[in-house]
């Protein structure tokens with residue numbers, strides 16, 4: 001169980017509300033900048049991320065600096081009691097730099113150097129870019145480090161992508177040398193070199209994967225992605241050297257992402273590694289609300305999953321660094337948030353551990369690609385419109401939630417998410433190319449608990465398992481010996497472990513285990529998977545579990561039992577009447593293996609038994625129908641209960657005890673009716 005104490009991730013003891021502010025686009029419009037300061041107060045905002053893409057305003061020519069405009073922004077924001085999250089501007093750079101030092105430009109996988117333009121497209125290795133960012137960051141730290149408005153550092157912006165230039169190729173080779181102790185044979189062994197004659201006889205032959213044949217070498221691909229993560233972190237670490245020196249007490253963060261449209265964690269970088277170098281985790285949340293392929297509640301569940309993953313990375317509150325007050329400009333269809341959705345979606349973030357609601361963007365730009373992206377201030381330059389008013393309402397609500405800041409969400413259940421394994425399973429040529437869906441499968445397991453209001457931590461393979469009563473490990477295709485042995489100690493020490501089909505097939509190099517399933521896993525589970533059967537989209541099977549039949553699609557594992565209890569059996573095909581679900585006592589604990597991809601109804605029944613046995617409690621004594629979610633943040637003395645109606649109908653909920661409405665101050669008891677998209681926030685003394 002995670003701890004119950006408050007953890008203040010920044011110096012602020014209030015909920016941050018505000019967002020990306022780009023005054024550098026309006027320097028010739030002092031009237032607009034003056035309006036901003038006035039509107040910020042009307043919107044009940046208090047925190048602004050400034051300078052994210054301001055390099056050309058800060059250093060218009062090499063070595064010529066202009067900080068006066070930023071001085072004024074700092075002072076103006078502070079004059080209204082606001083705070084600044086100061087960004088380092090490395091996400092985009094001035095043209096003079098690309099022109100003079102072409103090594104800063106990124107080279108794509110086809111080995112084509114990109115021209116100047118766009119953003120998030122620099123080389124992570126370039127010594128020039130590293131030097132330039134450090135220089136700039138030092139100047140920023142020296143100038144603003146002591147400013148009372150400075151709250152935090154926002155390092156660069158949405159790090160992502162890779163660079164295939166010669167500098168990066170060399171860095172990759174050096175990274176490999178270090179990883180494999182300068183032993184080229186070890187690399188060839190790890191990458192299964194002789195396959196299609198891919199054995200290297202000299203380090204210089206090794207190159208990053210290109211759009212050509214190298215993509216078949218799975219070990220190379222996996223190591224490349226790990227290198228890209230490490231190199232990105234290394235670039236980040238280079239950025240923060242002067243900040244740590246000059247402003248050791250100012251926290252640093254960088255904004256993480258999710259992959260839309262399915263809303264799954266960002267695939268490009270291993271955030272479990274990155275988070276270790278940050279003081280605060282934050283992310284940019286852009287769910288496609290009101291889309292036409294899923295219910296609002298289904299989408300909300302996915303947002304909940306990512307929130308719980310990013311919160312669990314540091315086991316502390318996180319920040320919502322960006323979200324839109326209304327619409328975005330880069331979804332396929334850019335639909336406006338319906339009335340009430342902005343408050344609802346904001347409170348969901350807070351309910352899961354966010355200590356902020358920050359937007360992209362404060363003010364819509366007048367030109368270029370984001371001029372139609374939602375903002376607090378629209379082109380009408382007026383606070384008198386629906387979006388502005390909804391933002392102000394969120395602001396007023398957040399002002400009443402100051403006590404929630406720093407509180408946590410203790411939980412007894414964990415689901416294990418692994419970037420390495422996700423990469424490897426996606427590379428795997430086998431199974432079904434469209435049906436692997438690792439993150440989505442985890443979300444479906446998460447959903448059972450989300451619907452029952454049982455809090456979940458989504459953790460990574462290096463985190464402490466022992467504090468959880470239940471650990472769920474679906475589709476962990478890649479498992480190192482170390483992970484296997486950590487799972488083994490967890491179970492033998494009394495943990496409950498649920499695992500599924502396509503787990504534990506390869507080691508950390510994406511090399512299969514020989515001699516069948518790993519011996520330790522066989523012991524822990526009292527069985528072994530002997531075949532994985534993949535179905536065509538229209539194929540179906542069924543599994544009988546507790547006298548009921550549940551539909552199976554996509555995957556089925558043929559199981560050989562060796563001591564395990566059989567809990568469910570296949571009903572059809574050549575493995576009809578053979579085990580599909582097993583359980584096994586191991587040491588002080590127990591394991592379960594689910595051999596097939598079963599309909600959601602099964603999961604709910606299956607987990608309900610475990611929930612009962614382990615006496616896992618919902619987070620509150622509130623009962624409600626489908627589509628309502630109750631999430632709790634816990635302080636030592638109080639619970640803050642968020643009752644959220646993610647449906648388009650009004651919903652009745654029943655309170656198990658008397659609580660106090662945090663916003664209105666009234667006592668609530670008995671039944672409550674929540675309108676469409678309504679959220680109520682209550683507190684309960686312990």
Ligand code: GLA
Nearest residue numbers: 157158284322328329360373
């Ligand atoms: C990202 C970026 C922002 C902006 C938004 C638009 O999150 O960080 O600069 O482009 O997307 O949604």
Ligand code: ZN
Nearest residue numbers: 123163165168
């Ligand atoms: Zn490069």
